[in-house]
Amino acid sequence: MADYKAVKIDKGPGGWGGPLTIKPTADRPYIYSVTGGGIHPLAARIAELTGGEAFDGFSSSKPFDQIAVAVIDCGGTARIGVYPMKKVPTVDIHATSPAGPLAMFITEDLLVTGVKLDNINPA
């Protein structure tokens, strides 16, 4: 049984939303990196601090209800809304604000953007 810890994730310079407090559970263990090119350093950092399991969303998928947090590198239109729409807390490495057809699903308790490694700290 993993011992999970919480982290607080603040928005970065020019970013939007948050802060999010993320604590994986046995049912929602995955730190889901949807960034291409493997596990993003931010996802690795969140996994390291929380005890969650970093997972590359481009290698295969996990159900929404097993994802503790999604880490994206979205330019503002699509991925920025997909995970919030399913109530999955989402971290965007780019400093974007909600836009596009999915913007209505995006709230400050589900999305934080412009996040840098320094913005992730033990809660």
Add this chain to the structure above:
Amino acid sequence: MTVLYSSTVTEIGELVPTFVAEGMLVFFGEGAPEELKTFCIIHRVEHKEGQVKPGDRVSIDDHSFEVLAVGSVANDNLYNLGHLNLKADGNNEADLPGDVCIAQVELPEITIGTKLEITRSN
């Protein structure tokens, strides 16, 4: 003419019309996670070289549009993920870092087998 990028549409998500209604086409490469496929046009990328910039042309089958603006992460998206947010918003500066902007036109119909091409006249 140089072909910078070419691909063929292989799958069309059920929410794609929602995005088309707002003047945008969202493409993703075939490796995209399942949850993204519902609102994306999935395409098989056959060729990619160089960086897309304003003045290049995007062709969708027989329809050709001039690229007006390219967001700061649009090329990374395109080359790493096969991901393109094509917006018919007429903007000369991209609103969002992922945008590739063309004139405010009615977007052509996308079907399985539709060819996407980005070209530069030499």
